[in-house]
Amino acid sequence: MSVPLFVLRNERNRRYPQRKLLESLSEFEIRKHTGLPWWGAREILGWLEPHVEPKQFTNHAVTAESKVLTTLGFFRSGGFQWLMGSDCGLSQPTASRIIEQVSRVLVTESPKIVSFPDAAEQKRISTAFHAKSRFPNIIGIIDGSHVNIISPSQDERSFVNRKQNHSINVQIICDDQFRFIDAVASNPGGAHDSFVFRNSHIHHRFLTGEFGNGKLIGDSGYSRSPFMEVPYARGIITPFQNDYNKRLTSVRCAIECTIGRWKRPGENFAILQQKFVA
Template sequence: MDANEELGLEEEVGLGLGLVVEVRRKERLFRDRCNPFDCPEDTFRQLYRLPKLSVLDICHEIGPFLRRQTKRSQAVQVPLQICITLNFFASGTFQYVLGQSFGLSQPTVSQVIKHVTRSIIRSMNRHITFPMDRESQILIQQQFFRKFQFPRIIGAIDGTHVAIKAPSVDEHVYVNRKSYHSINVQAICDSNLKFLDVVAKYPGSCHDSFILSNSTIGQRFQDGLIPNGLLIGDSGYPLREWLMVPINNPTTEDERNYNDMHASARNVIKHCFGVMKSRFRCIHRSGGNLQYSPKRCCEIIMAVAILHNMTIHIPLLPEEEIEIDLVEDDARQPQHVAGANAARQELIRQLAQ
C-alpha cells in the first residue's frame, strides 16, 4: 500500500461496466476560524461596541449555555459566537455579510445569533429586576431626588418603537402611529439609566397605556404591592396615585414648576433608550428594520436591553451619537382614577415648599 492509498487520496472504483476509474479524493481542508480578539482594542470596540474585557465577561457568564455537544469536526467556539452576535447587534448587518466576514455560512450565522440571543435572555433575572425590597426602593428614590429634587420616584416609564419588517400574519396590527411596522417596547429605568423592567412583546399599534395596564409591573402597582414609590411617565399614560404624568394645561406657577421638574426627571428613560439604540444599532432606524419574525425581534430586543444593563458603565464611542426623541406621546389617555388628582396636587404642594 503506497502513501496515497494509506491517506485515502486515491482509489480505484469499478463502475460495473468493465472499467476501472481512478478517483482522486479532495483532501479535507479546515479553515481556521478568525480570532476576533486578534485586533487592536480600538478596532475591536468599533466592531463590537464593547472592550475586550467586557466581552470576555459576557463569554464567562453565558458560555455554559452555548457549549453544545456536536458531531461536527469544528464547532463554532463560544467567543466567536458571542462576537458574531455582538457585531450584528452593533450594526444590524445582514447575516450573509456577517458570514463572509467570519468565514461561516449564512445558516450557521443565523443559528449562532439565535442561540446567543436566547442564552443572554436566560440571564435576564440577574440583570433586569424591579426592586421589591424597601431598601433598594429607597436607594433609587434618593438617587432620583439628588439629581432632580423630585421625591418618591422609583422609576421613569416610557415606550419606544423598534422597526421590524412587515410580518406575514396580522401585518396591520404592527403598524404604529408613524405608519411603519414596529414592536412597542415598554421600559422602566432608574436615574442611572439602568433598566428595571422591560416588556417587549406588543405590536406597534398598541398604546403605551394598554401595555402598562396589561403588564406584570402595572398590575403590581395597581394591586398596591409597591405602595411607597411613584412612576413618572408622559402624557400618553393615565394619572394614577402611583403614576405621575404632566398637567396638560398648567394655570399656576406651581403647576408649571411641577411640569418642568417632572420633564427633567422623566427624560432619563428617553436618554436610556437613546444610549441603548446608539450602542446597538440593530434596533435603531439607521440600522434598518429587523428582518425577522415578531417573536425573534422581541427576543433580540430583550437581549439588547440585558446587554445595555451589563455594559451601562462603559462610555459610548465618540461616533456613537445619542439621539433622544423628546416628542411627547399624544395626550389622549384613559380616564384618571378617583383620588389620583388629589395625590398629584399634594405632590405639587410639596414641590412648592
C-alpha cells in the same frame, strides 16, 4: 460595516485550547466591533459561555467565544448573515443558527440581569431622584420606544404605529443611572403606551402594593394614578402645576438619555436602525 476581523482571523484554523480572542484585542477594536466597552463584552461572554459552549470540543466546533462575538458583531453592524458567514468562514445557515441560539439564550437569561430593584436599591434610587427633582418615592422612569419590523403576514394593521411604520412598542423603565430595570417587548406598534403598561406584569405588581409608596414618572401618554406621576395638560395651569411640569421634565431626561444611548446610530447596535422580522 463588515464582520469583526478577529472572527475572520481565527475561525478557519481554530484550535479550541489556544483561542483567547478578547485578550488579543484592544479596547478600540472591542468597542468598534461589538458596540460595548471591553468589560461589557467580557461580562456578556462570561454570562453566556456556559449556555452556548459546544458539547464536543473538536476542531470543527464553533466555540462559545466565537458564537457570542459573531452575534454581537451582527447586532453591531446589522450586516447580512450570508456576508458574515463568508467573511468568518461560516456558511449562512451556520451563522443564522449561531445568532438564533445566542439570541434565544439572551432572552431566556435576561431576567437575571434586567430585574426590578430590591427594597434597598429602590430607596437609593428614590433618594437620588428626590435630590434632583424634589419628587418623593420615585423608583423608576417609564416610556415606550418603537423598534421597526418588516410588515408581518398576520394581523398586520395592529403593528402600524402613529408614524405609519410597522413596529413593536417596547416598554422600558430605567433608574437614575440610565440602567434598564424592566422591559416589555411583546406588544405591537399600534398599542398605546398606557395600554402596554396596564397589561404589563409591573403594573400588576404596583396594584398589589408590592412597592409600597414607590412611584414611576411617565409622560402624557400615561394616566395619573397613586403610583404614576405625569405632567399636567398644556393650557391654563397654575404656577404650582407649571413648576411641577418643569421638575418632572428635568427628571424624565433619564429615560430619554437611556433610550437615546440604546438606539444611537453608528455607536451601539445598528440592527435597531433597521427593520427585522418579528
